[in-house]
Amino acid sequence: MSLDKMLRDVVREEVAKVLGPLTAIVTDLQAQGAVVARLASALGTPIKRGPGRPPKAVALTATKAKRGRKAAVGASGGARVCALEDCGRPARSKGYCAAHYQKYRMLERTDRLPSDWKPYAAEGSVKNLALPRGRAGAKALAEARKK
Ligand SMILES: [Zn+2]
Structure with missing residues (x-):
């Protein structure tokens, strides 16, 4: 049974060695998350991560003049x-x-x-003035331009 205990100790040691930095990172992230949550509650709006979208433009149609x-x-x-x-x-x-x-x-x-x-x-x-159409119109336009 001592062999089994020794094996367990070795495995536990190895696991702790590997997971040590990871657990530190996890606790650090949790602390950061707590800070972000506290800031968000203080500001009243949830903080988005990343660039995100700019705030939507306020509808200007109400103030804009009618087209035309x-x-x-x-x-x-x-x-x-x-x-x-x-x-x-x-x-x-x-x-x-x-x-x-x-x-x-x-x-x-x-x-x-x-x-x-x-x-x-x-x-x-x-x-109203009815203008000649077609060939007659072209002729009238040419005569008007000659003057
Ligand atoms: Zn008219």
Whole structure:
């Protein structure tokens, strides 16, 4: 039986030798964990390890201005309507709606702007202009550019 006891002692010694530093590390980690837990309770929020995600941006949509432009407001206080007759869309630029302002710009650029197409003309006072299409339109545009 003494041989058995000796063997047990040897094994216990070897195990203690191997596990000695490990147990020290484990107790050290436990102590650190206790410190982290105490800090977390003091700060009121659990401490995350690692870089983690930055805090979520606060929703700015409530304070941000609405996208797009507001419709132009006429002298009467209500939203201004396009200057072209039978259009009725809200005016956006120079008294014209988006579509008719583009037409206005195109006519101005090609020197074909009729005299009644004035900026900030009265609502519904401007007569629409039917432009020739296709080959006739190309011919008219070339003649307008020659001038
Ligand atoms: Zn219009």
